[in-house]
Amino acid sequence: MSTNTSSPKSAGNRVGSVQCDNTTLHLLKANDYVANAIRERLKDVCVINVCSSPGSGKTTLMQETGKLLANDLNISVLVGDPETERDAIRMREVGINALQIVTGGMCHIEAQMILQALDHIDITGTDLLFIENVGNLLCPSAFDLGEDYRVTLLATTEGDDKPKKYPRMFLTSELMLVSKSDLLPYVPFSVDAVTKDAREVNPNIEVITISTLKNEGIDEWCDWLKEKVKQKKESRLQAEVK
Amino acid sequence: MHELSIVKDIFDTLEGHYGARVEDVQQIQVTAGLLSNVQPVLIQNAFDAFIAENRGYAEMELEVVVNDIVAYCDVCQQNFPVHYHRFVCPCGRSSSTIVQGNELYISKVIFKQEK
Ligand SMILES: Nc1nc2c(ncn2[C@@H]2O[C@H](COP(=O)(O)OP(=O)(O)OP(=O)(O)O)[C@@H](O)[C@H]2O)c(=O)[nH]1
Ligand SMILES: [Mg+2]
Ligand SMILES: [Zn+2]
Numbered sequence: 001m002s003t004n005t006s007s008p009k010s011a012g013n014r015v016g017s018v019q020c021d022n023t024t025l026h027l028l029k030a031n032d033y034v035a036n037a038i039r040e041r042l043k044d045v046c047v048i049n050v051c052s053s054p055g056s057g058k059t060t061l062m063q064e065t066g067k068l069l070a071n072d073l074n075i076s077v078l079v080g081d082p083e084t085e086r087d088a089i090r091m092r093e094v095g096i097n098a099l100q101i102v103t104g105g106m107c108h109i110e111a112q113m114i115l116q117a118l119d120h121i122d123i124t125g126t127d128l129l130f131i132e133n134v135g136n137l138l139c140p141s142a143f144d145l146g147e148d149y150r151v152t153l154l155a156t157t158e159g160d161d162k163p164k165k166y167p168r169m170f171l172t173s174e175l176m177l178v179s180k181s182d183l184l185p186y187v188p189f190s191v192d193a194v195t196k197d198a199r200e201v202n203p204n205i206e207v208i209t210i211s212t213l214k215n216e217g218i219d220e221w222c223d224w225l226k227e228k229v230k231q232k233k234e235s236r237l238q239a240e241v242k
Numbered sequence: 243m244h245e246l247s248i249v250k251d252i253f254d255t256l257e258g259h260y261g262a263r264v265e266d267v268q269q270i271q272v273t274a275g276l277l278s279n280v281q282p283v284l285i286q287n288a289f290d291a292f293i294a295e296n297r298g299y300a301e302m303e304l305e306v307v308v309n310d311i312v313a314y315c316d317v318c319q320q321n322f323p324v325h326y327h328r329f330v331c332p333c334g335r336s337s338s339t340i341v342q343g344n345e346l347y348i349s350k351v352i353f354k355q356e357k
Contacts, residue, residue: 019352019353020350020351020352020353021350021351021352021353022349022350023259023348023349023350023351024347024348024349025255025256025259025347025348026345026346026347027248027251027252027255027272027346027347027348028247028248028251028346030251030254106244107244108244110247138279139244139279141279142244142278142279163327164326164327164328167277167327168277168278168279168344171277171329171338171340199336200327200328200329200330200336201327201328201329201338202329202338203329203336203337203338204338
C-alpha cells in the first residue's frame with residue numbers, strides 16, 4: 001500500500017544519499033496520557049462523556065436527570081461549549097453543581113481541558129460527573145476524556161442513518177440514547193433501523209429511547225446511571241481490598 | 243475539525259523524536275485509519291498552512307496513506323475487511339474487535355540529501 005520513495009531496504013540506513021526512516025510515531029498520544037491521569041484522579045467518581053450533534057437534547061436531559069436523581073446521587077457537570085456560558089447557567093438554575101468549559105471555538109473537548117477544569121470545581125462527594133461535550137459527532141470521538149462511559153444522543157429529528165455516517169462515535173459509545181421520541185409520529189425515523197445500524201457498528205452498544213419532554217424512557221436511563229455508579233463504587237472497594 | 247491539532251502534534255512529535263534533525267526532513271508519511279476521522283485533503287491544507295508560517299519547514303512534504311478497516315471474527319478466528327462500516331463477518335457474526343482502522347501515526351520520515 002505504501003509507496004517507498006527511496007530504496008525499500010532503507011529503514012534507518014543511508015541508501016545513496018537519502019535517508020528513509022520507517023517508523024511508528026503515534027499521534028495525539030498526549031491526550032491519552034492526560035485522560036489516564038484524570039482516571040487516576042477520579043477513582044471515586046463515575047464519569048460520563050455525553051456526546052451528540054448540536055441540539056439533540058444533552059443539556060435538557062442532564063437538567064432533568066439532576067432533578068430526578070437529586071435524592072439518590074450527588075451530580076456535577078462540566079459543560080463544553082464553543083463560545084458561551086449558557087448551558088452551565090441552565091444547570092445551576094436547577095441546583096446542579098456546574099462549570100462551563102469554553103473551548104474557544106474548538107469543536108471538541110480535550111483531556112487537558114478537563115484536567116484544568118477539575119481545579120476550578122469542587123467535586124467533593126460527587127458520585128456522578130457528566131461531561132457535556134461540544135455538539136459534534138465527529139471530532140469528540142477521537143478524544144478520551146478519562147470517562148468511564150460514553151453516551152451518545154441521537155435525536156429522532158436527525159435521521160436514522162447517523163451510526164453509519166459517524167461510526168467512530170457509535171463504536172466508542174457504551175450507550176446510544178434515541179432522544180426526542182415524542183416527535184416520532186412526525187418524522188421519518190425508525191428506532192429499529194437505527195438500533196440495527198448502531199449494532200452493526202458496535203454489537204455491544206445499549207440503546208434506550210427517551211423523551212425528556214414527555215418523560216418517556218427517563219426511568220430506564222436513571223436506572224442505568226444508578227447501576228453504573230454502583231458498579232464503579234464496588235470495583236473501587238474491591239481494588240482497595242486487594 | 244481538529245486537523246490543525248494533528249498537524250501541530252506531527253511537528254511536536256518529530257521534534258521530540260529527532261531533535262534538531264527535524265530541519266533536514268524532506269518528506270513525511272502519515273498513516274491514518276479510516277476510523278481516525280482524518281480527511282487527507284483537510285490535513286494537507288492544514289499542513290500547508292502550518293509550513294507557510296514556519297519557514298524552517300517550508301520545503302517539507304506530506305503524504306497521507308489511508309488504511310481500510312479490518313476487524314477480527316472470534317468464531318472464524320480470522321480477520322475480515324469492513325465495508326461501509328458494517329462490522330459483520332461474512333459468516334454473519336458481528337464483531338467490533340478492530341485490528342486496523344483506528345490508527346494515526348507517522349509511518350515514514352525521509353531526510354534531505356546531504357550536501
Ligand atoms: N420535542 C423535544 N424537544 C426536546 C427534547 N429535549 C430537548 N428538546 C429541545 O431541543 C432543543 C435543544 O436542547 P438542548 O438540551 O439545548 O440540546 P443540547 O444537545 O444541549 O444542545 P447544544 O449544547 O447546543 O449542542 C431545545 O429547544 C429543547 O427544548 C425532547 O425530549 N423532545
Ligand atoms: Mg447543551
Ligand atoms: Zn466469522
